[in-house]
Amino acid sequence: MKEWKVIKMENHRQCRAIIIDDEEWIREGLSEHIDWDKLGIELVRAFKDGTEAFSYLEKETADIILSDIRMPNMSGLELLSRLRERGAGRPDLTQVKVIFLSGFGDFKYAQEALRLGAIDYLLKPTEVEEIEASLLKAKRRHEESFERTAPAAEPAEEPSSYLIKKALQLLSDRYHEDLHLSDLAAELFITPNYLSRLFRQETGKSFVELLMEIRLEKARAMLTQDMVKIYEVGLAVGYPNPRYFSEWFQKNTGMSPGEYRNLYFRG
Structure with a gap:
């Protein structure tokens, strides 16, 4: 040696x-x-x-x-x-x-x-x-x-910031998939634990919280602007099971998808 x-x-x-x-x-x-x-x-x-x-x-x-x-x-x-x-x-x-x-x-x-x-x-x-x-x-x-x-x-942008920007872009592009932290980490060639720490350090939120926010934003937009069926909204944001989507939406907004549509739909 x-x-x-x-x-x-x-x-x-x-x-x-x-x-x-x-x-x-x-x-x-x-x-x-x-x-x-x-x-x-x-x-x-x-x-x-x-x-x-x-x-x-x-x-x-x-x-x-x-x-x-x-x-x-x-x-x-x-x-x-x-x-x-x-x-x-x-x-x-x-x-x-x-x-x-x-x-x-x-x-x-x-x-x-x-x-x-x-x-x-x-x-x-x-x-x-x-x-x-x-x-x-x-x-x-x-x-x-x-x-x-x-x-x-030296480069103006630190690599950690670059990684987070790319991770957030991947979340925005792939929110409708059955997406896991390990999937994003593999795309960025880093470990899931490291990516999890970066999310916390750079955004103050976890991967799950960020994914949920994006999905909620997309679901709300579809319910208020698009004449699509509620189950189609769930499918579009990553929840193919209509019952689970309704329960998830109500838990995070305080109302069912139907109630939200009746209140905010701009038809």
């Missing part, structure tokens, strides 16, 4: 990198076959998942992360999002350059990675030369950031 040593450097320290992958042979291969000395990059640690890496980065620093996407406990995308969240208290975390090295070719992963500020997205298996070229690009970006004094170069 490789023994990791952090070399303390004076003045302008060497660019530091960490590896994150749940496969030990990949971690060992990347550490041994990439010519880190030639690149002028110090490889300081390797981790088996995002949770271990995040704990390390809360106390230590790294300039480049070479990471897998899908891993147990915390994905690479979730790790990047969490690092950006911590930017207010730790500005150095917003400067970390991330390269994703993944075996999954779905474009959504690449799109999400780039939106969150990743430097590159490489598909396994990848030639060492390609990885080294990407690492050099990340190193140059790090050096450029290090030399800047104006923080305005």
Whole structure:
């Protein structure tokens, strides 16, 4: 097993990198076959998942992360999002350059990675030369950031806010489906627990509360403006069982769908 040593450097320290992958042979291969000395990059640690890496980065620093996407406990995308969240208290975390090295070719992963500020997205298996070229690009970006004094170069929108906006848009688009928190989390490539915390932090409400609000708003609009049958309204907002829809609507509004229509219908 490789023994990791952090070399303390004076003045302008060497660019530091960490590896994150749940496969030990990949971690060992990347550490041994990439010519880190030639690149002028110090490889300081390797981790088996995002949770271990995040704990390390809360106390230590790294300039480049070479990471897998899908891993147990915390994905690479979730790790990047969490690092950006911590930017207010730790500005150095917003400067970390991330390269994703993944075996999954779905474009959504690449799109999400780039939106969150990743430097590159490489598909396994990848030639060492390609990885080294990407690492050099990340190193140059790090050096450029290090030399800047104006923080305005950083993205104006924090990734956590972006994730919530996208989650709310998904809720608005898919409210009529049999939708669960895990469905949205899968779309955003993060864990359900993390998405639940983001909903609470950003909106003060849970996934269930937000979904209910959207469904109620849509149901009310249909009952007051559209000449559709009540069971069709229920079906349109995700409740195919007419009795359950009526009970749910009355519980949340204080009146049945029929009473609401009689009171507010604009025919």
